Amino acid sequence: MIEGISAVTLGTHDMPRAVRFYRALGFAVLHGGEESSFTSFRAGASYLNLIAQPATRRWSWWGRVIFYVADVDELYDRALAAGCRPATAPRDAEWGERFFHLADPDGHELSFARPLQSPV
Structure with a gap:
């Protein structure tokens, strides 16, 4: 039985730029960094x-990584303050999540979401 996803690995053509992007969104570096060939x-x-x-290595659309976050709107504001241009504004989806989409500097699609509260 599959228990969950351990990690998602994305390619980058510019590690320093990619590390700065993810740090600006609040991701904490555990290994590697701007001068490394692999960062976690x-x-x-x-x-x-x-x-x-x-x-020379190119990729095309492959899908989207979806991260659950504590506050979708706060992260959206943080992304804007960092100079990012999200593809969508936060919205409530019919499948029960609040989310927005953002592409990283290498074009990888990211979604930041939070389950909506169930009506009581």
């Missing part, structure tokens, strides 16, 4: 990893 961040009980790739 804590993402709740899981990890987000970055691995340096040569400029």
Whole structure:
């Protein structure tokens, strides 16, 4: 039986830029950093990893990483303050989450979400 996701690893063409982006959103570096070819961040009980790739290595749309966060609107404001341009503003979805989408500097799609409170 699958218990969960341990980590998601994304390629980057510019490790310093990618590390600064994720740090600005509040991810804490556990291993590596701007000068490393591999960096690992804590993402709740899981990890987000970055691995340096040569400029000739290209990727196309592959999907989206979805992170649950404590406060969607606060993170959205933090992203704006860091100079990010989210693809969507926070909204309540019909499937029961509040979310917004944001692409990282390498074009990887990220979604930051929080389950909506159930009506009492």
